[in-house]
Amino acid sequence: GEDVEQSLFLSVREGDSSVINCTYTDSSSTYLYWYKQEPGAGLQLLTYIFSNMDMKQDQRLTVLLNKKDKHLSLRIADTQTGDSAIYFCAERYNTDKLIFGTGTRLQVFP
Amino acid sequence: DADVTQTPRNRITKTGKRIMLECSQTKGHDRMYWYRQDPGLGLRLIYYSFDVKDINKGEISDGYSVSRQAQAKFSLSLESAIPNQTALYFCATSTGGTYNEQFFGPGTRLTVL
Numbered sequence: 001g002e003d004v005e006q007s008l009f010l011s012v013r014e015g016d017s018s019v020i021n022c023t024y025t026d027s028s029s030t031y032l033y034w035y036k037q038e039p040g041a042g043l044q045l046l047t048y049i050f051s052n053m054d055m056k057q058d059q060r061l062t063v064l065l066n067k068k069d070k071h072l073s074l075r076i077a078d079t080q081t082g083d084s085a086i087y088f089c090a091e092r093y094n095t096d097k098l099i100f101g102t103g104t105r106l107q108v109f110p
Numbered sequence: 111d112a113d114v115t116q117t118p119r120n121r122i123t124k125t126g127k128r129i130m131l132e133c134s135q136t137k138g139h140d141r142m143y144w145y146r147q148d149p150g151l152g153l154r155l156i157y158y159s160f161d162v163k164d165i166n167k168g169e170i171s172d173g174y175s176v177s178r179q180a181q182a183k184f185s186l187s188l189e190s191a192i193p194n195q196t197a198l199y200f201c202a203t204s205t206g207g208t209y210n211e212q213f214f215g216p217g218t219r220l221t222v223l
Contacts, residue, residue, distance in 0.1 A: 008150060031209050042114070042200055042214030043153075050209075088152060096141070096160075096210050097168075100153040 004091055004101035011107045018076040020104045022089035025070060029091040032065060033098070034074045037086040046074070046087075076106075084108045113137045114215040116201050122221045129188045131218050133201030139213070141206050142184040144168075144176060147198040147217070156199075159184060160206065191222040 004024045012018045024032070030051050035043040049056045049063045049072075056063045062075040072089055086105050090098040114135045123129050133142065141160050145153040145168075155168030157176040165176060173195060177185045188195055201215040 004152070006152075040216070042202075042216050043212075044214070045211045048209050048211075092210060096204070096206050097155060097158065098210075098212065100145075102150055102152040 004089060004099050006087075006089060006101040006104045008102065009105050009107070011109065012079050014079060014081060014108050014110050016079055018074075018079045018083070018106055018108075020074045020076075020087050020089075020106065022072040022074075022101050023070055024072065024089070024091045024099075024101075026091055026093050026099070027067070027070065029093050031092040032063075032072050033090040033092070034061075034063065035088045035090060035100075037088065037103070039085070043088060079106075079108050081108050081110070114201060114203055114213055116199075116215040116218050118218060119216065120219045122223065123191055124223050125192055127191050127222075129191050129220065131186045131199055131201075131220070133184045133186070133215055135182050135201075135203045135213075135215075137203050137213060138181070139203035139205050140181065141204045142178065143202040143204075143212065144174075144184070144186045145200045145202065146170070146195075147200060153200065156186065188220075188222075191220075193222045196220060196222045 033048040034046045037043045060077045064073045086103045088103045089101045143158040144156040159178045175187045199218045202212040204212045
């Protein structure tokens with residue numbers, strides 16, 4: 001079945017870049033997403049990438065997609081304390097359902 | 111005002127009790143979803159509805175039921191709560207458009223003793 005995996009934790013120093021990785025199994029996914037969950041809140045869409053793209057950049061965020069390896073990454077440049085949150089990758093498959101990864105907790109320290 | 115609201119935000123109940131979690135949205139979206147979040151397991155889909163008369167099971171629907179009372183309202187019920195249903199529950203909505211962004215409510219933290 002479909003499965004989306006992420007590492008559980010990442011700790012970075014303020015000002016450094018963060019790279020959060022994700023692997024997925026369904027090669028027929030049309031869109032892949034990154035959602036951010038701040039403490040005590042629901043998830044918010046950060047960015048997405050269509051499956052025929054290799055890269056997407058949006059201000060401090062860069063998404064890389066390697067379809068051959070079914071690997072998705074999110075790079076956050078100049079990471080700030082406000083970026084501390086849980087980041088979920090998700091893939092979209094058939095009837096518009098999303099499969100979410102386990103989430104990566106990003107901790108940014110001064 | 112929040113576009114997707116959930117009530118209650120927190121609930122503590124006992125094993126065997128019936129519980130209803132409610133979700134309302136003002137976004138005018140047809141599609142609504144219920145997820146549960148457990149540490150280390152991410153979000154898992156319980157039920158979803160693409161229209162008022164449409165109800166579909168997700169990957170973990172056992173022990174849950176839903177009701178889509180109107181376009182704007184989607185309720186999740188636990189007929190007889192058990193401790194392993196202790197989790198954070200999220201409602202979400204979407205238009206189902208090109209990239210189908212889902213908009214999430216703030217969550218309901220449910221504890222079953």
